[in-house]
Amino acid sequence: MARGDVKTAGLKVRRGRAGNVAMGEERRLRSILDAALSAFARQGFTRTPVAEVAAAAGVASGTVIYHFQTKENLLAVLAWECLHLLWRECSGAASAAAPGPGRLTAYVEAFFDFLRREPDRILLLFKTEPMELSLGQVAPGLDIRTLWQATRMLLVNIFREIGEMDGQELPDPERLATALLAHVSGAAWLHLFFNESLDALRGSALDLAGRLARGSVRP
Amino acid sequence: MARGDVKTAGLKVRRGRAGNVAMGEERRLRSILDAALSAFARQGFTRTPVAEVAAAAGVASGTVIYHFQTKENLLAVLAWECLHLLWRECSGAASAAAPGPGRLTAYVEAFFDFLRREPDRILLLFKTEPMELSLGQVAPGLDIRTLWQATRMLLVNIFREIGEMDGQELPDPERLATALLAHVSGAAWLHLFFNESLDALRGSALDLAGRLARGSVRP
Amino acid sequence: MARGDVKTAGLKVRRGRAGNVAMGEERRLRSILDAALSAFARQGFTRTPVAEVAAAAGVASGTVIYHFQTKENLLAVLAWECLHLLWRECSGAASAAAPGPGRLTAYVEAFFDFLRREPDRILLLFKTEPMELSLGQVAPGLDIRTLWQATRMLLVNIFREIGEMDGQELPDPERLATALLAHVSGAAWLHLFFNESLDALRGSALDLAGRLARGSVRP
Amino acid sequence: MARGDVKTAGLKVRRGRAGNVAMGEERRLRSILDAALSAFARQGFTRTPVAEVAAAAGVASGTVIYHFQTKENLLAVLAWECLHLLWRECSGAASAAAPGPGRLTAYVEAFFDFLRREPDRILLLFKTEPMELSLGQVAPGLDIRTLWQATRMLLVNIFREIGEMDGQELPDPERLATALLAHVSGAAWLHLFFNESLDALRGSALDLAGRLARGSVRP
DNA sequence: GATGAATGAGCCTTCATTCAT
DNA sequence: GATGAATGAAGGCTCATTCAT
Numbered sequence: 001m002a003r004g005d006v007k008t009a010g011l012k013v014r015r016g017r018a019g020n021v022a023m024g025e026e027r028r029l030r031s032i033l034d035a036a037l038s039a040f041a042r043q044g045f046t047r048t049p050v051a052e053v054a055a056a057a058g059v060a061s062g063t064v065i066y067h068f069q070t071k072e073n074l075l076a077v078l079a080w081e082c083l084h085l086l087w088r089e090c091s092g093a094a095s096a097a098a099p100g101p102g103r104l105t106a107y108v109e110a111f112f113d114f115l116r117r118e119p120d121r122i123l124l125l126f127k128t129e130p131m132e133l134s135l136g137q138v139a140p141g142l143d144i145r146t147l148w149q150a151t152r153m154l155l156v157n158i159f160r161e162i163g164e165m166d167g168q169e170l171p172d173p174e175r176l177a178t179a180l181l182a183h184v185s186g187a188a189w190l191h192l193f194f195n196e197s198l199d200a201l202r203g204s205a206l207d208l209a210g211r212l213a214r215g216s217v218r219p
Numbered sequence: 220m221a222r223g224d225v226k227t228a229g230l231k232v233r234r235g236r237a238g239n240v241a242m243g244e245e246r247r248l249r250s251i252l253d254a255a256l257s258a259f260a261r262q263g264f265t266r267t268p269v270a271e272v273a274a275a276a277g278v279a280s281g282t283v284i285y286h287f288q289t290k291e292n293l294l295a296v297l298a299w300e301c302l303h304l305l306w307r308e309c310s311g312a313a314s315a316a317a318p319g320p321g322r323l324t325a326y327v328e329a330f331f332d333f334l335r336r337e338p339d340r341i342l343l344l345f346k347t348e349p350m351e352l353s354l355g356q357v358a359p360g361l362d363i364r365t366l367w368q369a370t371r372m373l374l375v376n377i378f379r380e381i382g383e384m385d386g387q388e389l390p391d392p393e394r395l396a397t398a399l400l401a402h403v404s405g406a407a408w409l410h411l412f413f414n415e416s417l418d419a420l421r422g423s424a425l426d427l428a429g430r431l432a433r434g435s436v437r438p
Numbered sequence: 439m440a441r442g443d444v445k446t447a448g449l450k451v452r453r454g455r456a457g458n459v460a461m462g463e464e465r466r467l468r469s470i471l472d473a474a475l476s477a478f479a480r481q482g483f484t485r486t487p488v489a490e491v492a493a494a495a496g497v498a499s500g501t502v503i504y505h506f507q508t509k510e511n512l513l514a515v516l517a518w519e520c521l522h523l524l525w526r527e528c529s530g531a532a533s534a535a536a537p538g539p540g541r542l543t544a545y546v547e548a549f550f551d552f553l554r555r556e557p558d559r560i561l562l563l564f565k566t567e568p569m570e571l572s573l574g575q576v577a578p579g580l581d582i583r584t585l586w587q588a589t590r591m592l593l594v595n596i597f598r599e600i601g602e603m604d605g606q607e608l609p610d611p612e613r614l615a616t617a618l619l620a621h622v623s624g625a626a627w628l629h630l631f632f633n634e635s636l637d638a639l640r641g642s643a644l645d646l647a648g649r650l651a652r653g654s655v656r657p
Numbered sequence: 658m659a660r661g662d663v664k665t666a667g668l669k670v671r672r673g674r675a676g677n678v679a680m681g682e683e684r685r686l687r688s689i690l691d692a693a694l695s696a697f698a699r700q701g702f703t704r705t706p707v708a709e710v711a712a713a714a715g716v717a718s719g720t721v722i723y724h725f726q727t728k729e730n731l732l733a734v735l736a737w738e739c740l741h742l743l744w745r746e747c748s749g750a751a752s753a754a755a756p757g758p759g760r761l762t763a764y765v766e767a768f769f770d771f772l773r774r775e776p777d778r779i780l781l782l783f784k785t786e787p788m789e790l791s792l793g794q795v796a797p798g799l800d801i802r803t804l805w806q807a808t809r810m811l812l813v814n815i816f817r818e819i820g821e822m823d824g825q826e827l828p829d830p831e832r833l834a835t836a837l838l839a840h841v842s843g844a845a846w847l848h849l850f851f852n853e854s855l856d857a858l859r860g861s862a863l864d865l866a867g868r869l870a871r872g873s874v875r876p
Numbered sequence: 877g878a879t880g881a882a883t884g885a886g887c888c889t890t891c892a893t894t895c896a897t
Numbered sequence: 898g899a900t901g902a903a904t905g906a907a908g909g910c911t912c913a914t915t916c917a918t
Contacts, residue, residue, distance in 0.1 A: 014898095025898085044351055046265035049891060060900045065893060128346050131412055132263055148413060178415050179423035183398075186405025193350055194367060196397050204398035208427070233881090244881080268908060279883045284910060286881090452877095463877085482789055484703035487912060498879045503914060565785050569850055570701055586851060616853050617861035621836075624843025631788055632805060634835050642836035646865070671902090682902080706887060717904045722889060724902090 013077060014067050031057040032064055033081070036074055041120035045075050045129040079130040082121040083147040089114045091154050100165055101213035103158045108184065108209050112202040115188050123192050152181055162213055176212050183208050232296060233286050250276040251283055252300070255293055260339035264294050264348040291352055298349040301340040302366040308333045310373050319384055320432035322377045327403065327428050331421040334407055342411050371400055381432055395431050402427050451515060452505050469495040470502055471519070474512055479558035483513050483567040517568040520559040521585040527552045529592050538603055539651035541596045546622065546647050550640040553626055561630050590619055600651055614650050621646050670734060671724050688714040689721055690738070693731055698777035702732050702786040729790055736787040739778040740804040746771045748811050757822055758870035760815045765841065765866050769859040772845055780849050809838055819870055833869050840865050 015025060035056035039048040050071050054061035068074040093110035094103045115122050124130065130144050155177035163173060187201035234244060254275035258267040269290050273280035287293040312329035313322045334341050343349065349363050374396035382392060406420035453463060473494035477486040488509050492499035506512040531548035532541045553560050562568065568582050597611035625639035672682060692713035696705040707728050711718035725731040750767035751760045772779050781787065787801050812834035820830060844858035 028899095044265075044347055046263075047351070050893085051891075061892085062894085062900050062902095063898085066899070071892065126347065128263060132266070145413065175419050175423065178409065178419060179402075179427075182405035182409050182415075182420060182423070183402045183427075184405065185408055186401035186403065189404055189408065190397065190401050194364065196401075200394050200397060201401060204394065204401070208398075208402075211430075247881095269910085270908080280909090281883055281885095281911085282881080285883090288910095290909065466878095482703075482785055484701070485789065488914085489912075499913085500879050500881095500915085501877085504878070509913065566701060566783065570704070583851065613857050613861065616847065616857060617840075617865075620843035620847050620853075620858060620861070621840045621865075622843065623846055624839035624841065627842055627846065628835065628839050632802065634839075638832050638835060639839060642832065642839070646836075646840075649868075685902095707889085708887080718888090719890085719904055719906095720902080723904090726889095728888065 012069060012073055014069070028057075028059060028063075029067060032059065032067065032074070033078060037078055037082075037120050037124060040075060040078065040127065040129075041123040044127055045071075075130060079124060079144055080147065082124050083144065083151070085118070085121060086111075086114055086125075087147065087151050087154070090151065094154060094158060099161060101162060101210065103161070104155075104180070104209040104213050105206060107154065107158065108180075108202070108205050111184055111188075112198065112205070115191065116198055119192060122188050126189060126192060152177055155180055159212075171215070180205075180209055180212055231288060231292055233288070247276075247278065247282075248286060251278065251286065251293070252297060255283075256297055256301075256339050256343060259294060259297065259346065259348075260342040263346055264290075294349060295352065298343060298363055299366065301343050302363060302370070304337075304340060305330075305333055305344075306366065306370050306373070309370065313373060313377060318380060320381060320429065322380070323374075323399070323428040323432050324425060326373065326377065327399075327421070327424050330403055330407075331417065331424070334410065335417055338411060341407050345408060345411060371396055374399055378431075390434070399424075399428055399431055450507060450511055452507070466495075466497060466501075467505060470497065470505065470512070471516060475516055475520075475558050475562060478513060478516065478565065478567075479561040482565055483509075513568060517562060517582055518585065520562050521582065521589070523556070523559060524549070524552055524563075525585065525589050525592070528589060532592060532596060537599060539600060539648065541599070542593075542618070542647040542651050543644060545592065545596065546618075546640070546643050549622055549626075550636065550643070553629065554636055557630060560626050564627060564630060590615055593618055597650075609653070618643075618647055618650055669726060669730055671726070685714075685716065685720075686724060689716065689724065689731070690735060693721075694735055694739075694777050694781060697732060697735065697784065697786075698780040701784055702728075732787060733790065736781060736801055737804065739781050740801060740808070742775075742778060743768070743771055743782075744804065744808050744811070747808065751811060751815060756818060758819060758867065760818070761812075761837070761866040761870050762863060764811065764815065765837075765859070765862050768841055768845075769855065769862070772848065773855055776849060779845050783846060783849060809834055812837055816869075828872070837862075837866055837869055 013029065015029070032053065036048075036053045039053055039056060050064050051061045053074075054064045057064070064074065065071075068077065090107050090110045093106040097103045097106035125144075156173050159173035159176045184205050187196075187205055190196040191198050191201055232248065234248070251272065255267075255272045258272055258275060269283050270280045272293075273283045276283070283293065284290075287296065309326050309329045312325040316322045316325035344363075375392050378392035378395045403424050406415075406424055409415040410417050410420055451467065453467070470491065474486075474491045477491055477494060488502050489499045491512075492502045495502070502512065503509075506515065528545050528548045531544040535541045535544035563582075593615035594611050597614045601611060622643050625634075625643055628634040629636050629639055670686065672686070689710065693705075693710045696710055696713060707721050708718045710731075711721045714721070721731065722728075725734065747764050747767045750763040754760045754763035782801075813830050816830035816833045841862050844853075844862055847853040848855050848858055
């Protein structure tokens with residue numbers, strides 16, 4: 001994936017032939033996506049008119065539809081992008097770490113870093129509209145639940161790896177992963193909606209991760 | 220509060236003089252609230268027309284507005300009710316338990332019982348519309364954030380009590396409460412949106428609660 | 439017309455048998471009419487909900503309809519009443535004056551007195567809703583145009599009388615009456631909508647009346 | 658003001674870029690305004706649904722709102738236009754006449770010509786809704802009362818000019834203007850609502866104007 | 877007689893989407 | 898490709914009127 005960091009491939013976005021005009025198509029698409037992200041995350045999908053996104057992006061509202069066909073599709077692309085970025089960060093960090101419990105720490109750190117750096121992207125995922133829409137439309141097998149599962153599978157695999165490493169018979173990796181994911185998701189929720197301190201939450205998540213890895217907390 | 224379990228007092232709901240007729244006013248209000256709860260929780264607030272709620276409740280759509288003035292107000296009343304019920308369950312269970320760590324267990328059990336019994340009520344609270352609306356309108360000081368804080372304060376107080384009991388110098392009760400709340404909220408989220416097993420989640424939450432009480436997990 | 443000054447006879451108003459209860463039916467009807475007059479004159483008919491009139495009158499809105507059948511009918515009764523009162527004042531004053539030009543003066547004075555005393559009643563007549571409604575419903579032959587004509591006929595007859603008195607061959611009494619009526623109506627309009635000084639307008643109307651009577655202005 | 662007779666400048670009307678298409682934007686706006694004028698003048702503002710105006714104009718009802726934002730704003734634009742046209746006619750005629758009493762005659766003639774040619778425009782101004790709405794919204798300083806005053810000021814200035822010309826010490830020009838305006842307004846009222854003959858009314862107004870100019874009627 | 881909860885038709889307005897330019 | 902005027906279905910809300918009490 002040399003050019004165009006953001007993988008939107010497979011999603012229904014209308015694009016012209018490579019290398020083009022004025023504002024630059026790539027840049028135009030980006031500014032629409034960014035405008036939409038910020039508006040959807042803040043006010044919610046249904047409360048944001050296409051015209052508002054268009055205005056914020058500096059294009060005509062026809063242009064938004066021209067590229068994304070549908071307002072819902074715009075949300076789908078956006079949600080997919082958010083989850084993909086999140087997955088990339090976490091998976092990248094985890095696999096860069098040394099095998100073992102360090103991966104868990106790296107995963108959790110990456111999650112909180114992402115949350116701090118791009119709160120809107122997580123906020124968007126907590127909004128329930130993405131869930132309510134059948135994202136199956138966007139790209140088969142890429143609906144939002146599937147992607148969440150992918151994020152979760154990262155954890156499952158890490159726990160499995162840890163279990164296999166020190167043979168200490170960790171309880172069901174599935175349940176361990178779920179427990180940690182619950183903690184981390186809830187932390188993000190409290191942070192985003194109730195302004196709970198990110199650092200405190202990160203601390204408690206890391207602590208839990210450590211103990212889960214050591215088997216000292218039975219999920 | 221002998222008769223009329225649900226405390227709706229203070230909220231802007233139009234009611235007739237006490238003790239009246241036909242379908243029973245109380246019953247009519249209830250059926251509207253129930254219809255709205257189920258529809259809002261399932262499809263979301265904005266995607267549910269007033270007419271749909273009315274139809275499900277078996278009344279004319281004018282009737283819904285007659286009683287609640289506004290669709291938003293209906294949501295506000297509902298959100299308030301959900302949060303109040305949740306608070307009542309948890310606080311009731313906790314204070315019925317013997318002082319000490321038992322209260323934490325009772326609290327968590329009550330939360331999961333409520334979640335199992337009335338998933339729609341928690342689901343509604345996770346929908347972001349209630350948050351987006353300024354519920355301050357409904358009744359001053361009763362906005363949804365304030366009510367969440369009340370639920371959280373229950374936990375804080377329990378941790379404080381435990382700390383004082385066995386003098387074992389528990390870390391900041393605020394942070395302990397936040398950690399547990401994050402875990403529990405995230406668990407509900409995973410259950411409601413990803414069908415994670417309620418029992419597994421409950422188990423891990425109880426376990427965490429126990430360890431937090433014993434000071435063996437540092438949040 | 440001994441008892442019940444206001445002649446509402448012939449209009450569709452539901453009344454009970456004479457001599458009755460609590461607030462007193464007569465008084466209740468009056469308070470509804472008064473509330474309606476003030477609201478209709480100020481905000482207009484269409485912009486005034488029945489419920490508002492009812493509230494201002496201290497009765498239930500069902501009661502308003504119970505007595506007047508229809509919101510439109512309430513307006514009709516009111517408009518009829520206003521015109522009737524105006525006619526009574528002007529005709530009373532004119533016939534009390536000595537035959538001749540003095541009658542004109544008396545008529546004009548009475549009009550302006552009425553306008554000063556009960557501006558809402560004239561205001562109501564200027565609102566166009568009364569005109570837009572087919573007041574024929576209320577009582578046959580009593581629609582608002584007919585009543586205006588009655589007021590105008592007073593003037594015609596006075597001019598005719600003056601013409602016959604001094605045989606000075608006054609121009610068409612119809613036209614004289616119309617000219618004076620135009621002046622007087624316009625004056626009321628300017629006063630009510632543009633706050634023109636009542637005294638200045640009265641002065642110019644009296645002056646015109648005098649000259650018309652003396653034949654020195656040809657309408 | 659070469660092209661585009663009607664000065665709508667400054668009013669909140671959404672218009673496309675200059676010089677455009679199909680039905681012609683200008684023509685479309687006109688047809689909406691015309692349809693609205695006729696409907697509002699005949700049935701009144703509140704009794705005319707936007708959909709009816711749209712249908713009469715041959716557009717979708719969304720189009721009406723698209724251009725005028727609000728039904729009220731449509732009325733405001735219309736009322737402003739009517740008053741502006743009236744003012745233009747009268748002021749044009751007056752200033753085209755030779756200085757002196759001839760200006761008064763020209764003014765009155767222009768008023769009655771306008772009334773005959775475009776009765777709906779005067780009718781609309783007599784409807785009370787334009788007055789009830791705060792037209793201040795449309796364009797600051799352009800509310801309907803201010804515009805009426807402008808029309809009145811024309812008369813004041815003419816009387817002042819006459820007074821200065823023949824030094825015959827005319828009474829307060831303000832009051833003279835008010836007297837004539839009352840007469841003329843009342844005449845329009847009687848014509849529009851009671852079908853009084855336009856010619857008779859015009860005659861009496863001209864006569865009055867003449868005598869006021871000559872100082873032979875004291876207002 | 878009086879009430880007021882309930883009704884439901886009607887209306888203004890929003891807004892995603894289309895399409896001619 | 899991009900635009901934005903036009904569309905019209907949809908929806909929240911108002912309010913005159915009904916009717917059971």
